[in-house]
Amino acid sequence: MQMTQPDPAKKIAKIKRGFTETKFLAEFNAFIEAGELEQALTLLIEILPRLSHSGMNRKEKLKHLSFAGRRLQHNGLGKYGVAKLQSKAKIAATTLEKFGSPKGGTFLDFGCGAHEPLAMATCFYANGFDRCLANDFLPIRAPEYAALSMYDIVTYMQNFPEEFLAFGQDVTSFRERISEMDLRAFYSGDFEGGMAPLKDVVEFKSCDIVHSGIERNSVSYSISFAVFEHVMDMRSVCQFLFDATAPGGLNRHYIDLADHRAYRHDGVYNKFTFLTEPEGPSNVNRLRMSEQIAAFEAAGFEILDLTTQREAIPEDTREKLLPKWQAMSVEDQETFGMTITLRKP
Numbered sequence: 100m101q102m103t104q105p106d107p108a109k110k111i112a113k114i115k116r117g118f119t120e121t122k123f124l125a126e127f128n129a130f131i132e133a134g135e136l137e138q139a140l141t142l143l144i145e146i147l148p149r150l151s152h153s154g155m156n157r158k159e160k161l162k163h164l165s166f167a168g169r170r171l172q173h174n175g176l177g178k179y180g181v182a183k184l185q186s187k188a189k190i191a192a193t194t195l196e197k198f199g200s201p202k203g204g205t206f207l208d209f210g211c212g213a214h215e216p217l218a219m220a221t222c223f224y225a226n227g228f229d230r231c232l233a234n235d236f237l238p239i240r241a242p243e244y245a246a247l248s249m250y251d252i253v254t255y256m257q258n259f260p261e262e263f264l265a266f267g268q269d270v271t272s273f274r275e276r277i278s279e280m281d282l283r284a285f286y287s288g289d290f291e292g293g294m295a296p297l298k299d300v301v302e303f304k305s306c307d308i309v310h311s312g313i314e315r316n317s318v319s320y321s322i323s324f325a326v327f328e329h330v331m332d333m334r335s336v337c338q339f340l341f342d343a344t345a346p347g348g349l350n351r352h353y354i355d356l357a358d359h360r361a362y363r364h365d366g367v368y369n370k371f372t373f374l375t376e377p378e379g380p381s382n383v384n385r386l387r388m389s390e391q392i393a394a395f396e397a398a399g400f401e402i403l404d405l406t407t408q409r410e411a412i413p414e415d416t417r418e419k420l421l422p423k424w425q426a427m428s429v430e431d432q433e434t435f436g437m438t439i440t441l442r443k444p
Contacts, residue, residue: 118146118149118150118153120155120159120163123142123146123150123163126142127139127142127143127167127170130142131170131171131174134174136171136174136175136176137176137364139170139171139176140171140176143167143168143171150163178212178214178215179214179215179244179245179248180215180248180251180252181251181252181255183215183218184215184218184219184222184252185262185263187219187324188219188222188223188263188265191219191223191320191322191351192226192265192266194322194349194351194440195265195266195320195349195351196265196266198349198403198404198440198442199349200319200320200347200348200349203227203228203229203319204228204229204230204317204318204319204320204345204348205228205229205230205231205232205313205317205318205319206220206223206224206228206230206231206232206318206319206320206321207231207232207233207234207313207318207320207321207322207343208220208223208231208232208233208234208321208322208323209234209308209321209322209323209326209340209352210234210235210236210323210324210325210326210329211233211234211235211303212235213235213237213238213239213240214239214240214241214244214245215245215248215249216233216235216239216245216303216305217233217245217249217294217301217303218248218249218252219233219322220232220233220301220302220303221249221252221253221277221280221297221301222256222263223320224276224297224300224301225256225263225268225273225276225277226263226264226265226266226268226273227266227268227272228319228320229300230300230301230302231300231301231302232301232302232303232304232311232313233302233303233304234303234304234305234306234308234311234313235303235305236305236306236307236308237305238305239290239303239305242288242289242290242291243288243290245290246284246285246286246287246288246289246290246292246293247285247286247288249280249285249290249293249294250282250285250286250293253277253280253282253285254282256273256277257274257277257278260273260274260277279296279297280293280294280296280297281293281294281295281296308336308339308340309332309335309336309339313343314343315342315343316342316343316344316345316346317343317345318340318343318344318345318348319344319345319348319349320348320349320350320351321340321343321344321348321349321350321351322350322351322352323351323352323353324353325353325354325355326352326354327352327354327391328354328355328356328359328383328384328386329382329383329384330384331384333384333386333390333391333394334394334397334398337394337395337397337398337400338398338399340398341398341399341400341443344443345443346443346444347442347443347444348442348443349403349440349441349442350395350400350439350440350441350442350443351438351439351440351441352438352439352441353436353437353438354391354436354437354438354439355435355436356386356387356388356391356434356435356436356437357370357371357435357436358370358371358372358373358374358379358380358383359380359383360372360373360380369413369416370410370435371412371413371416371417371420371432371433371435372416373385374416374420374421374424374432375416375419375420375421376421377421387424387427387431387432387434388407388430388431388434388437389427389428389431391437391439392405392439395439395441399443399444400441400442400443401441401442401443401444402439402440402441403440403441403442404438404439404440405437405438405439405440406437406438407430407434407436407437407438408434408435408436408437409430409433409434409435410433410435411433412432412433417432420432
């Protein structure tokens with residue numbers, strides 16, 4: 100029996116049906132205004148084939164590709180941007196102001212990410228730290244995108260410094276430090292060129308942290324967001340951070356203990372699925388809260404504060420927990436997130 104081949108023209112016509120700019124913008128903006136950012140992103144992704152085959156001018160298509168994504172980014176969704184930095188910087192600054200730390204010195208953003216590695220370090224440099232380092236195992240993924248995002252961030256900082264000021268830093272000093280960067284280079288997509296004027300004080304180290312060469316007793320404040328669940332050699336990393344931290348210096352780490360596959364929102368995985376598998380995802384260590392705490396304490400850190408996020412394990416998952424995790428406390432089993440603040444005595 101001969102199969103009838105689909106008519107490409109009819110396929111394209113089907114894709115094109117139903118797309119109008121007005122309808123798309125109305126739906127997209129409604130999601131944004133309702134704070135339903137994931138739904139807005141889904142709509143944008145799903146509309147792309149129809150946008151591609153629509154009769155719109157190519158530059159009109161570029162408009163949507165450029166600015167729909169920016170709207171999402173400006174509202175805090177994505178890997179780049181002011182909103183992402185504001186949220187994390189506020190959390191990090193609040194912890195430091197609460198517990199205190201040696202003045203000046205070095206700031207370390209451990210596991211800064213491969214997308215926008217120096218945004219946080221730049222913010223803390225502007226707020227008076229002598230040297231600001233960012234470290235990630237991965238190299239920067241798209242330097243051109245990072246440069247454009249840094250252009251947005253630095254421009255925003257210059258215009259609205261009060262939204263980033265911390266530790267008693269005055270506006271004039273904040274702006275002076277920010278102005279040292281090369282905005283024109285960032286605007287043109289040159290990440291290294293934009294950061295070049297600060298190369299001796301704001302630096303990205305792409306390597307295993309234990310090979311970063313950070314001096315002993317030099318770091319006043321170290322932070323990380325969702326990094327330690329990916330650390331496979333906890334003993335070495337915790338000991339390195341302890342040795343690098345100055346006496347009296349602080350560490351603040353948020354650790355995501357959930358099965359990251361649950362963030363796919365496909366219903367296949369929940370936060371605890373990987374505790375039922377002999378071999379979990381290759382990039383997550385599956386250590387529970389008590390094991391993370393023990394590693395920090397073994398390195399010599401003093402625990403100043405600990406907050407946790409906890410959720411009941413679905414019964415069908417609980418029944419399948421492997422013996423190692425069945426033997427742990429219910430608190431260890433159910434804790435899927437923790438924030439720990441540490442001091443080096």
